[in-house]
Amino acid sequence: MIDASLRSRALSALLESEPAAKAAAARRLDDTLVIDTAMVMAVPAGIPGRPHRPELVPPHKVKSRSVGSPQGRAALIHSLCHIEFNAINLALDVLWRFPGMPDAFYRDWAKVAREEGLHFELLCAHLQAMGYAYGDMPAHDGLWEMAERTREDLLARLALVPRTLEARGLDASPIVRDKLSGAGDEAAAAIIDIILRDEIGHVATGNRWYRHLCTQRGLDPIASFRMLAERYRAPRLRGPFNLPARRAAGFSDEELDALLQEAATTSQDHG
Numbered sequence: 001m002i003d004a005s006l007r008s009r010a011l012s013a014l015l016e017s018e019p020a021a022k023a024a025a026a027r028r029l030d031d032t033l034v035i036d037t038a039m040v041m042a043v044p045a046g047i048p049g050r051p052h053r054p055e056l057v058p059p060h061k062v063k064s065r066s067v068g069s070p071q072g073r074a075a076l077i078h079s080l081c082h083i084e085f086n087a088i089n090l091a092l093d094v095l096w097r098f099p100g101m102p103d104a105f106y107r108d109w110a111k112v113a114r115e116e117g118l119h120f121e122l123l124c125a126h127l128q129a130m131g132y133a134y135g136d137m138p139a140h141d142g143l144w145e146m147a148e149r150t151r152e153d154l155l156a157r158l159a160l161v162p163r164t165l166e167a168r169g170l171d172a173s174p175i176v177r178d179k180l181s182g183a184g185d186e187a188a189a190a191i192i193d194i195i196l197r198d199e200i201g202h203v204a205t206g207n208r209w210y211r212h213l214c215t216q217r218g219l220d221p222i223a224s225f226r227m228l229a230e231r232y233r234a235p236r237l238r239g240p241f242n243l244p245a246r247r248a249a250g251f252s253d254e255e256l257d258a259l260l261q262e263a264a265t266t267s268q269d270h271g
Contacts, residue, residue: 019085026117033110108205173242
């Protein structure tokens, strides 16, 4: 008998290696499932489940191509598919790994998982229409590497995955959308519009629960973020930033000022 609890189903979906089946399982994590918030589950082997392809390589070995060619557009869509595949895994991992949070926490992340599953399906269908499939090109594993580093600390996970790495998607989406639209791929541009709309909500979920834990632990959100970013070797962020989207996702003016100051320092260091 399959355990009907939300968190157990999330773990089963995380262990699924076939991408389409994983996305479908994530989309079935609905609000009718029981949540056992206190259940502590043993860590099984095989996290996350993933296919043999794409080949995972260091970021600098993932070639950047012009979207002016069909192959270049396909490479971009493939990289976006991989990001969304990782995003499904990240949402599922938060759901099963961290017990003791309020019911609303798990409901929020189940919604994120469902939407990431949809994004993956939309991008894969578009890639297939171009004559390619997910797995046809190499990819890198930066998002999941941060999940590994923060697997023992929910505060760090929330600070450095949704609020840092996934928030970069808010910054990149308008640029990617304009490239695709400029290349005449309006169908792909429309998918990016859906992803940006939903990702604002996903980053907002990360912000909301990060602040919840900071309040619970008596921590200052900005000082704690700096400490966690250093401890877990988060990438230093550089602009341009999509400030309207970041504000919509719940970043305060004080946080955005700190981000801009940090980015200015990073630019000077690399200058």
